[in-house]
Amino acid sequence: MKIMKKYTRRASCNTCPGGSGRLHLEGVGKVMLMSAAALGMTAALTIQSSMAFFTTYVSGGGSHPVTLGAQTEIHEDVSDMTKHIVIRNISETNGCYVRVKAFYAEPFEITYTDVGGGSGSWSLGENDFWYYSGILAPGETTGALDAKIEVPGDYDKDSFNVVVIQECTPVLYDENGSPYADWSMKYSDYEEGAR
Amino acid sequence: MMKKRNDVTDGLLLRGGGGIRKRRNGITYGLLILSGILLLGSAVGSTRAALTYYSENYTAEITISQIGVSLMENGTVVSSRDYDNDKWNVSTNSKSSTSTSGTLLANMLKKDEKLSLNKKYDEVLKVKNSGSIDEYVRVRIYRYWMDENGKKITTLTPELIDLNLVNTGQWVKGEGTRECTELYYKGILTAGSESAAFADTIRIDGQVATEATVETNGDVITTTYKYDGAIFHLDVEVDAVQTHNARDAIRSAWGVDAAALGIL
Numbered sequence: 204m205k206i207m208k209k210y211t212r213r214a215s216c217n218t219c220p221g222g223s224g225r226l227h228l229e230g231v232g233k234v235m236l237m238s239a240a241a242l243g244m245t246a247a248l249t250i251q252s253s254m255a256f257f258t259t260y261v262s263g264g265g266s267h268p269v270t271l272g273a274q275t276e277i278h279e280d281v282s283d284m285t286k287h288i289v290i291r292n293i294s295e296t297n298g299c300y301v302r303v304k305a306f307y308a309e310p311f312e313i314t315y316t317d318v319g320g321g322s323g324s325w326s327l328g329e330n331d332f333w334y335y336s337g338i339l340a341p342g343e344t345t346g347a348l349d350a351k352i353e354v355p356g357d358y359d360k361d362s363f364n365v366v367v368i369q370e371c372t373p374v375l376y377d378e379n380g381s382p383y384a385d386w387s388m389k390y391s392d393y394e395e396g397a398r
Numbered sequence: 399m400m401k402k403r404n405d406v407t408d409g410l411l412l413r414g415g416g417g418i419r420k421r422r423n424g425i426t427y428g429l430l431i432l433s434g435i436l437l438l439g440s441a442v443g444s445t446r447a448a449l450t451y452y453s454e455n456y457t458a459e460i461t462i463s464q465i466g467v468s469l470m471e472n473g474t475v476v477s478s479r480d481y482d483n484d485k486w487n488v489s490t491n492s493k494s495s496t497s498t499s500g501t502l503l504a505n506m507l508k509k510d511e512k513l514s515l516n517k518k519y520d521e522v523l524k525v526k527n528s529g530s531i532d533e534y535v536r537v538r539i540y541r542y543w544m545d546e547n548g549k550k551i552t553t554l555t556p557e558l559i560d561l562n563l564v565n566t567g568q569w570v571k572g573e574g575t576r577e578c579t580e581l582y583y584k585g586i587l588t589a590g591s592e593s594a595a596f597a598d599t600i601r602i603d604g605q606v607a608t609e610a611t612v613e614t615n616g617d618v619i620t621t622t623y624k625y626d627g628a629i630f631h632l633d634v635e636v637d638a639v640q641t642h643n644a645r646d647a648i649r650s651a652w653g654v655d656a657a658a659l660g661i662l
Contacts, residue, residue, distance in 0.1 A: 233430070234430060237430070237434050237437075241434075241437045241438075256639060256640055256643070256646075256647040256650055256651055257465040257481070257531070257639070257640040257647075258465070258637065258638060258639045258640070258647075258651045259465050259466060259467050259479050259480070259481065259486075259529070259637075259638050260467065260479060260635065260636060260637045260638065261467055261468060261469045261476075261477040261478055261479045261499075261500070261635075261636045262469070262477065262498075262499045262500070262633065262634065262635045262636065263469050263471065263476040263477050263490075263499055263500035263501060263502045263633070263634050264499055264500075264501070264502055264540075264631065264632065264633035264634070265501055265502030265503030265504060265506070265631070265632055266503065266544070266629050266630060266631040266632070267503060267506065267507065267513050267629065267630060268513070268546075268627060268628070268629045268630075269513055269515075269602060269606060269625050269626070269627070269628050269629070269630060270512065270513070270626060270627065271515075271606065271607060271610075271623035271625055271626040272620075272621060272622055272623055272626045273619075273620070273621040274618060274619070274620045274621070275618070275619050276617050276618045276619075277617050277619075278617065279617075293618070296512075297512075369619060370619075371619065371621065372607075373515060373604075373607045373623075374514065374515070375514075375515050375516045375604045375607070376514050376515065376516045376517035376518075377516065378518060380517055380518070382514075385604065388604075388607065388608055389608065390608060390609070390610045390611075390612060390621075391608060391609050392609075392610075392611050393609045393610070393611065393624045
């Protein structure tokens with residue numbers, strides 16, 4: 204009978220909610236506890252590794268804008284078969300170098316004269332361009348370069364065609380900090396907004 | 399009597415089922431204990447290794463613990479971060495009190511001076527060991543372009559921001575990208591000393607003026623440049639690490655083999 208009671212009690216325990224269920228939960232708790240302990244140890248090892256060495260760091264940064272862009276305007280007042288050429292830098296921010304060249308057909312001839320009036324002077328240079336010395340600052344106007352057109356007597360003085368072109372290039376600097384113009388610079392067009 | 403027999407039968411059945419469960423529980427707990435022992439064993443092994451491994455560092459911490467480093471520009475400290483009296487002392491030349499990063503290029507241009515293409519501006523950059531222990535150092539230099547809204551322009555060329563690197567025998571190049579140059583100082587930077595400069599000048603290459611559109615409108619010629627309005631940036635990061643267990647410390651901190659780089 205005692206044996207039967209024992210087994211009967213065990214059976215009832217196995218079916219009640221607080222019986223084998225509690226035992227099972229206790230088992231799971233142990234597993235979780237051990238797992239947590241193992242995880243904690245592993246984590247502790249990781250922390251030790253990351254704190255193992257003395258390190259430090261610093262940083263610094265700086266920036267500046269690059270302002271480029273040029274806008275030049277040529278004026279050619281004509282009087283007595285002479286073009287009075289002046290160039291004005293209408294950019295508000297950037298200085299530049301300028302040069303001019305006249306194109307015409309034979310039998311016309313042109314005689315140039317540096318009239319002066321500006322901070323620099325005109326001189327004939329490479330590729331038959333007339334170069335203005337010095338940097339043309341924003342808002343500044345060059346001195347006048349007179350181009351006197353010699354027309355043969357039998358030509359109609361109202362039908363000749365002399366075209367003056369102007370060019371500008373940005374101010375560059377050499378290793379010593381001296382400004383110069385690089386007229387050999389070749390522009391490659393870009394699509395606006397592509398950047 | 400029949401009821402009793404049934405009870406007995408149930409009891410026997412229950413005893414039989416309980417025995418199987420008991421065996422299963424035994425196996426489960428046995429496996430659990432075994433796995434726990436294995437896990438503990440491996441953990442203890444690691445801990446032993448870690449203790450042995452870190453014990454030297456612990457000694458180092460007691461005797462020499464004040465690591466520090468400073469970034470210098472043209473002879474002036476830009477920013478520093480030194481460990482002293484159980485806290486980090488951070489100082490910068492930045493006007494912002496909360497910034498942990500110093501300001502470079504602040505004195506590159508004089509008042510009202512405009513940036514000139516190709517012109518070389520002084521930009522002598524060094525590292526100073528401002529701590530009390532020796533250290534290894536490396537620098538990372540970032541060059542890039544941004545627009546006025548603070549957005550990076552990836553189509554502009556970083557190489558046109560020409561930071562002239564010097565003392566290349568002392569500063570060993572690591573892996574880098576077009577934007578980032580990594581330099582490792584060869585040898586130990588002793589406490590309180592300054593490194594050789596790793597850069598001496600900066601210039602914006604005149605090539606930025608070669609990409610432009612020229613538009614003629616009557617007597618007016620307008621030249622518009624691709625780089626007009628772009629803002630060039632120079633950022634420098636300096637990292638320092640202890641000299642004890644240098645190879646492992648450098649591998650841990652920087653992820654490189656210092657011996658292979660030849661900086662030890």
